[in-house]
Amino acid sequence: MTYPDTYYRRTMANGAERPALSGAVDCDTVIVGGGLAGLTTALQLARAGVSVVVLEAERIGFGASGRNGGFVSPGFATGGDAIARATGKDAAQKIHRLSIEGVNFVRDTIRDLGIADAKPQPGIMSVLRYDGGDSLKQYADQLRRDYGYELEYFGTDAVRSRLKSKRYFQALRDPKAFHMHPLNYLRAVAAETERLGGRIYEKSAVTRCDIDGAEKWATTAGGTVKARRIVFTTGGYTGSLVGKLNRSYLPIATYVMLTEEAPELIREAIATRDAIGDNRRAGDYYRVVEDGKRILWGGRITTRAASPAALAQELRREMTGTYPQLKELKTELAWSGLMSYARHLMPQIGEMQPGVWHCTAFGGHGLNTTAIGGKLVAEGILGQSDRYKLFKPFGLVWAGGIAGLATAQLTYWKLQAQDWWRERVA
Template sequence: MSWEIPPYHSDSSYPESYYANSVSNSRKSKTLKGSLETDVCIIGAGFTGLSTAIFLAERGFRIIVLEGAKIGWGASGRNGGQAINGFSGSIDSIRNLLGNGSAQLAHEMFEEGVRLIEYLMEKYAIECDYKHGNLALALTARQARRLEREVNERQQKNQGDFAYLDQDSLAGHIGSQLYCGGYIDRKSGHLHPLKLALGEAGVLEQLGGVIFENTPALAINELPGKVEIKVPEGRICCSKLVLGCNGYLNLKGHRVSRQILPVFSEIVATEPLPDELAREVMPSDSSAFDVRFLPDYYRLSADKRMLFGSSTDYGRPGKYQTGSRSLARMHKVFPVLENAGIDFAWRGKFAVTLNRLPQLGTIGSRIYYGHGYCGHGVNCSHLFGKLLSEAIEGNTERFDIFAKMPQRKFPGGRHLRIPLTMVGAHFYQARDWLGF
């Protein structure tokens, strides 16, 4: 079988963002010219590709990563930086479909994504401004009751380290009058995602892996006993191939690309705030998100900028000035930041799935994929990197839980899937407005 991959970007420099402006990247970039062979080739140098690559390189595999732009150029280098335990979709849906054993295994993975990030940071001394503490916030009494129930359930299941916060105790964490309750998840946290991606790339190279940047995969051919990947000026032959392309995946003619929908979100970064103002808005320096279907998500950077993310557009970016909608939301949440200068505004793209569960799977016997983390990708990309590496080594027990979950195409075909998804999203937004 063969698949073409159409070009997916026109500019391979990092988008202007707080992250790109606060890293020093002295590594020398390499582009593939010629023909190479390897055990495992990975397309995409985001967290999925890099973590899979590291876990395999630690086990002695020869690894080549092909990145069409730059390391962390995709969602991994421009997200909100919130490393939140768990995954989207419910363990109950896994139990209903695959039984108690699989649900128990999935439950045991609840904290693993963040633990894997901590493992990489500690073992390889990756410095990425990591801090503990993540807040989930309720805008209505009904949402607050839901969060309180969630905390009770998690405490009963001994999951994570959560505490419910009523409006008074919330004041110790957030300087906003908008919320009426929430919880703190002390085992989740926040970090500088591009520093983490570049740090992971350095680790992979120390372990003998090779990364080619500005080297887009243009076609994949499954041949007897191997997979061939064509790039503009060369090719790779490998025994196993991993697709770590997430929102950018486009395997022409294969249904896997239609099982995910790209989604755009945007972030603004203020100028560094004076210490007192930074303490006033985020007293505990945790990261935060509200629990609406399309949430606000925000945190302070290491140099005390407010990084405020909001808005979601399905399929293609909305026609409005980048950052304008997040800025309006930031002023609503924190009127005290009305006069804070804005230094950066940027957009990024990630993938969602129809049932909100992340997807792992195989195409034929040699091609693997992991994607569709639905906004939980900082943690899940590392968890899935681990599961992909286990499957490639031959242990598919944990991989199969997700690979066996139904992976449906978005309804509506090429032309109607975006409008139909937007109708669905409007339904959930309407529920948010009604306070559900």
């Protein structure tokens, strides 16, 4: 299987394939999963001179890391108050600072490696679909007070001069956040890891592993890897390889569509290069791509993969409901991907037993958080820091299995209903 047919595959800068694992290989650390968390871990270890092997079941960035919305902005899928209740206020602030650090880490990596094909574009706007500017001002004041982090407040007139929709009211713009081409970023990180001596094998699904001894073994159809440490970064495509990990997440599908080229029509609706996300708990996110020629629009979640074509119709209804002037704009492509969500809606980062690390459950958190998760695991392995322990309160708790998936879907529908009602009574 090659990459799914996505906008990112069609605009991939370098499609070179890597070999499958063949024979016996030794290394210090083997990483299972070639997404953003795994590749960031591998890059940081390779920079420190550690012998590292990455095993990817398909191709680099095949999963959600290579086909998402491309947003890089601070914060988590769950709110700061919920994090503080689990960790305490001081730890919660440290965790939020990590998400800011993640934005800077991705930006610095693009700069340092000269990843022009990542096409970073500054600016992400978070918009309200009801009249509630005071809450945004209070949130901006809190970020300024607690973190020295500045957001720009836009009133309704300013928002609607950029986003020509009566659905939108006030907004906060983050000028330090950005959006990018995630697959090109990932492939450049992989190439740098290899340049530093790391080995990456594609089409190398791990079928069996032995993680209980001093030496860890990962077996594929073509070979084996023996290592001192093993890191699992498989996200929404985690299988039954490690039962404790498999039971701790829910695979959630999300959907993205790409419009046809229509720059003049698009300018009638969207007069900004910022990426946009609305305030709904299950909201839309979108951005113009190819210098304003197309719109990449994402949203919707399901607990089992549905037809991308059917979901594209729903996404298109969202787009034209927000921007009636785009009713003639056709959909050219649609795709889906699996994210991993934990029951507590936070990333799962840590060492589950000596020499066995995990870095997963990044659904809804953004590329920056996935990247900083990989960096924290590498720091832990290298003995540089124990910052990964900040996530200890968010452990590998059972996600509920089939009942958990049903609950998640019901919760999503409930949130949709609450969003619908709030917009109509505001």
